[in-house]
Amino acid sequence: MAISKQEFHDAVLYILGQIPKGKVTTYGKIAKMAGFPSHARYVGKLLSQLPQDSKLPWYRVINGQGRISFSEDSERYITQKSLLEQEGISFLNGKVNLKIHQWCPE
DNA sequence: GGAATGACTCTCA
DNA sequence: ATGAGAGCCATTC
Numbered sequence: 001m002a003i004s005k006q007e008f009h010d011a012v013l014y015i016l017g018q019i020p021k022g023k024v025t026t027y028g029k030i031a032k033m034a035g036f037p038s039h040a041r042y043v044g045k046l047l048s049q050l051p052q053d054s055k056l057p058w059y060r061v062i063n064g065q066g067r068i069s070f071s072e073d074s075e076r077y078i079t080q081k082s083l084l085e086q087e088g089i090s091f092l093n094g095k096v097n098l099k100i101h102q103w104c105p106e
Numbered sequence: 107g108g109a110a111t112g113a114c115t116c117t118c119a
Numbered sequence: 120a121t122g123a124g125a126g127c128c129a130t131t132c
Contacts, residue, residue, distance in 0.1 A: 027114055038127050044113040045129070069113040
């Protein structure tokens with residue numbers, strides 16, 4: 001079946017809501033789980049449209065290198081890093097250890 | 107319709 | 120390990 005962009009949008013938000021506390025995932029993986037392996041950038045665009053006070057854990061999404069896709073000076077970077085640290089996710093040199101913290105769906 | 111943009115990822119030197 | 124380049128795709132102008 002052909003999934004519309006609306007469905008993709010919903011799928012991404014749904015997946016986002018499934019990320020357990022203390023875990024993170026990447027744009028690429030979300031896109032893949034939603035059924036589109038190469039829509040990583042679109043996931044980012046979706047998140048950029050979310051309000052910063054959204055109930056959804058947008059901050060649990062980072063890029064494939066375990067890094068936050070903002071400059072270290074930006075408010076978003078600081079906010080995201082703080083929220084993740086509150087959930088027990090440790091940063092090493094500005095990077096998350098994906099081996100440990102990445103969400104591994106069953 | 108073409109060009110630029112972006113919260114990405116992969117490959118190769 | 121690190122950085123540059125290319126590929127990717129929806130959106131906006």
